Amino acid sequence: MFSSVKKAFKNLFSKPQTIDYPVSPIEKPAGHRGLIEYGEEHCIYCLKCEKACPPGAILFVPTDTPTQNPKNKKSQEYKYNPHLCIYCGECVRACPKPEEALWQSEKKPMIAIKEDRVNDSWFEIEKLKK
């Protein structure tokens, strides 16, 4: 009885356990898995990341306006779908030049909204691949 009264009194003056979210931001620990980022100038276009990606969120599709990278012999373009990505980091582990060509940041993914046509625009990219 005494201990429960003591605990109740203590809880009355202690801070709440929940985070005061919109006022104070949610802090993510260091090394938290976020968006995959791409450095085009270092890419050697080996397409290992595309093959390794479990959901197929990275695609290299043919383009008419290729970059100046001499390794890009087949004039392809890197496409990444952050809404399909599961942030597992398998692509980064497959990449022969991690940290330069492909790396995992700690940035949060953006919210998918209807105006962005996230599904339809990605289906069009997938058609280009086929």
Added chain:
Amino acid sequence: MANKKIINIPLGSQHISLLEPVKFKFACENEKITEVDSDVGFVHRGIEKACTTKFKFDAVPYVVARICGLCAITHSLCYTTAVENLLEGEVPLKAKYLRILLVELDRIHSHMLCLSHTAENAGFEAMFMQIMGDREYVMDLQEKITGNRIQFDYVSIGGVNRDITSEIIKDIKTNLKIIKAKVDEYIYEFTNNWSLSLKFQDIGTLSLDEAYDYNAIGPLARAAGLKTDVRSETNYLPYDEVGYKMQLGNTGDIHGRNIVRLNEILNSIQMCENIVDGLPDGEIFTKLKGKPNGESLVRLEAPRGELMYYIKGDGKPFLNRVRIKTPTFACIPAFMEVFKGSNYADAPAILASFDPCMSCTAK
């Protein structure tokens, strides 16, 4: 009354006191349940088919991890071990220790979730919130180690993805110490508090013979005194080196199941502490080459009992067969037996004490 009237009452698939889609049909005589019929599979997602047709064998760990949020690590680890057996590669010892660490942290938070729901079903809402709040200490650890709270994606074929740093080891020690003190408090509450102990004693009892006959597994069987735990029966993971002890009860009622779970949390905390104290040096990943050719069957102790994976491959990137047997599905006959003879009013509390995981069952 001359004629005893039998009334059929369904529980589920959607019910106010039921969190998961499972259906039990009770035939009740007054308040007593006399016959039980069950139905699962309301959330079937065709994962076994997808694993053999849509995804190559090295992407399947990420698919099966999404079967269940609570035992994500056990699913991916079980599949990965099965593939490693076929590729005949040796996983580094440090990776094995880190795998046990994650499996045991997963068990701690899963058991805490079950205990909080048991408390909620006893009408003890404050305890529910307290346990769920304390569970965050484990979730934070998991996020620090793997980079994600729920879907770890920590295990890959040949080892683990991330190494552990000395800061994380420090955090693990601090948080586990806090949880240990909290669990000691829970044991006191679950034993002495009227809502949680006396109300739950002799309710939903499964005897040792019934547990044996109906093939009960996991904490449900261990609370009845049945010595069954995959951790002591297999040697994929070095459980004997990290201080594993089987926790047994002898009553088989809801209270007994709660106490077994609490003791398992204490044992898991002990194992995690032993792992971080004696973590071996070395690599965390070895690249395994080749494609799975042949059959492999692996069992692993998930928080709810034995999880079994059977895979069959013929040297091609796509597997021929991925068969998953989940703990809750194997326990359904035992569940039905426990309900017989109980009061209908106790059914939600009994069901919560089983800790059913329907997203595992209907994968």
